[in-house]
Amino acid sequence: MGTPRTLYDKIWDSHVVDQLEDEAYILYIDRHLVHEVTSPQAFEGLRNSGRKVRRPDATFAVADHNVPTKDIEKGITDPESKLQVDTLEANTAEFGVPYFSMTDDRRGIVHIIGPEQGLTLPGMTIVCGDSHTSTHGAFGALAHGIGTSEVEHVLATQTLVQEKAKNMRVTVHGDLPLGVTAKDIALAIIGKIGTAGGTGHVIEYAGDAIRALSMEGRMTLCNMTIEAGARAGLIAPDETTFEYVKGRPYAPKAGMYEQAVAYWKSLSTDEGAHFDKEVELDASDLIPYVTWGTSPEDALPITGSVPAPGDFADEGKRGAAERALGYMGLTAGMKLTDIEVDHVFIGSCTNGRIEDLREVAKIVEGKKVKETVNAIIVPGSGLVKIQAEAEGLDKIFEAAGFEWRQPGCSMCLAMNADKLDEGDRCASTSNRNFEGRQGRGGRTHLVSPGMAAAAAVTGRLTDVRELM
Numbered sequence: 001m002g003t004p005r006t007l008y009d010k011i012w013d014s015h016v017v018d019q020l021e022d023e024a025y026i027l028y029i030d031r032h033l034v035h036e037v038t039s040p041q042a043f044e045g046l047r048n049s050g051r052k053v054r055r056p057d058a059t060f061a062v063a064d065h066n067v068p069t070k071d072i073e074k075g076i077t078d079p080e081s082k083l084q085v086d087t088l089e090a091n092t093a094e095f096g097v098p099y100f101s102m103t104d105d106r107r108g109i110v111h112i113i114g115p116e117q118g119l120t121l122p123g124m125t126i127v128c129g130d131s132h133t134s135t136h137g138a139f140g141a142l143a144h145g146i147g148t149s150e151v152e153h154v155l156a157t158q159t160l161v162q163e164k165a166k167n168m169r170v171t172v173h174g175d176l177p178l179g180v181t182a183k184d185i186a187l188a189i190i191g192k193i194g195t196a197g198g199t200g201h202v203i204e205y206a207g208d209a210i211r212a213l214s215m216e217g218r219m220t221l222c223n224m225t226i227e228a229g230a231r232a233g234l235i236a237p238d239e240t241t242f243e244y245v246k247g248r249p250y251a252p253k254a255g256m257y258e259q260a261v262a263y264w265k266s267l268s269t270d271e272g273a274h275f276d277k278e279v280e281l282d283a284s285d286l287i288p289y290v291t292w293g294t295s296p297e298d299a300l301p302i303t304g305s306v307p308a309p310g311d312f313a314d315e316g317k318r319g320a321a322e323r324a325l326g327y328m329g330l331t332a333g334m335k336l337t338d339i340e341v342d343h344v345f346i347g348s349c350t351n352g353r354i355e356d357l358r359e360v361a362k363i364v365e366g367k368k369v370k371e372t373v374n375a376i377i378v379p380g381s382g383l384v385k386i387q388a389e390a391e392g393l394d395k396i397f398e399a400a401g402f403e404w405r406q407p408g409c410s411m412c413l414a415m416n417a418d419k420l421d422e423g424d425r426c427a428s429t430s431n432r433n434f435e436g437r438q439g440r441g442g443r444t445h446l447v448s449p450g451m452a453a454a455a456a457v458t459g460r461l462t463d464v465r466e467l468m
């Protein structure tokens with residue numbers, strides 16, 4: 001028996017190809033996901049040096065950030081967006097990289113289609129030129145974002161130079177109360193440890209509340225791990241994971257699947273393995289969360305009030321709070337439930353999956369979106385859209401007054417036509433509430449899908465439990 005190892009240690013050890021000097025290692029990459037924003041210079045670099053893509057079969061591309069969510073049949077009108085998507089299409093054709101085009105039903109946000117297609121599997125190393133690659137850690141894969149020069153390196157060599165991160169464990173005990181979701185767990189954790197709380201670490205999530213989460217919920221939680229500053233998030237694979245993966249287009253087929261499961265079962269942290277940092281939470285203490293400021297750590301239970309700068313002991317935090325209150329147009333002390341919204345955005349790689357849409361449908365069925373609110377629902381992929389329509393969810397949404405769109409990143413970061421205007425206030429199921437994130441001067445409150453649905457109906461931030 002060797003030293004007990006964490007799940008992160010195990011995946012790391014099985015992918016180290018070589019050690020360079022100091023702390024730098026060459027890590028083998030099993031899956032490389034590519035989108036249009038961070039890949040153009042990488043392909044250009046390959047072309048300039050006359051290199052090929054080393055493993056096109058381990059690479060997969062899709063356009064998501066710049067795609068319109070309306071009238072996609074008419075193509076992209078914005079010239080910059082069109083150029084980026086056309087460039088990805090041309091590069092994938094030239095280098096032989098598999099690609100779902102803008103008219104393919106299987107397209108969507110890269111972090112939604114990876115799992116959906118079975119491209120994301122337990123024990124893998126997965127990278128993408130995108131910070132929310134942490135999403136795939138929900139499968140017990142070591143998954144993280146990389147920069148464009150690293151995208152080129154991985155395309156050329158199928159390896160990445162990395163330093164090993166430290167181990168951190170976040171344990172969530174107990175059962176989640178009614179109306180509380182994975183999104184609330186994520187916001188509660190970031191509210192507690194801050195956006196630098198995970199810096200230099202890979203976070204493994206453990207505990208009964210995590211085990212009870214669906215794959216969708218686990219993806220939501222791992223997605224937001226990057227907002228806690230960590231390199232990656234991990235959840236050990238279990239029966240929930242194996243069931244989800246089974247039968248997916250790129251997953252191991254019968255025979256191979258059983259062998260794979262036998263291996264995946266070894267992917268958990270050994271008893272007594274060392275964690276450099278431990279955080280514990282009790283799920284039964286949680287209620288629905290919302291952010292009031294311009295950082296994901298500005299998260300509070302919906303029953304709370306907007307804080308005053310003086311509430312923060314740290315001088316830097318006081319200054320940040322003052323600026324955030326100004327930008328958000330909020331007064332210290334006001335109740336969070338008195339904040340009125342004029343937009344609701346439901347979608348993104350955080351909460352654009354089928355389970356999220358079912359949650360929304362449950363809340364809004366038979367109700368109306370408040371007339372002052374502009375509410376859009378953007379499925380995370382074409383397959384999520386098809387599934388939702390097969391279940392009649394689109395009819396429920398449209399009857400309530402939501403706009404039902406085509407898949408893409410959309411108003412999560414406003415690289416396409418879906419944007420907030422100056423001063424607009426939005427309850428959003430996405431992951432970032434930075435200044436200008438959803439459009440210049442736009443104000444974002446991060447919430448779960450149920451909370452977004454509740455805000456759409458009442459026109460203000462609302463405790464979803466009142467509508468259940």
Ligand SMILES: CC(C)[C@H](C(=O)O)[C@@H](O)C(=O)O
Nearest residue numbers: 037038065129130131132413
């Ligand atoms: C455009 C892309 C590089 C970016 C990221 O890395 O996360 C985007 O997806 C985001 O969510 O801000």
Ligand code: SF4
Nearest residue numbers: 132348349409412413
């Ligand atoms: S949905 Fe948002 S967070 Fe996710 S990849 Fe797209 S822009 Fe980034």
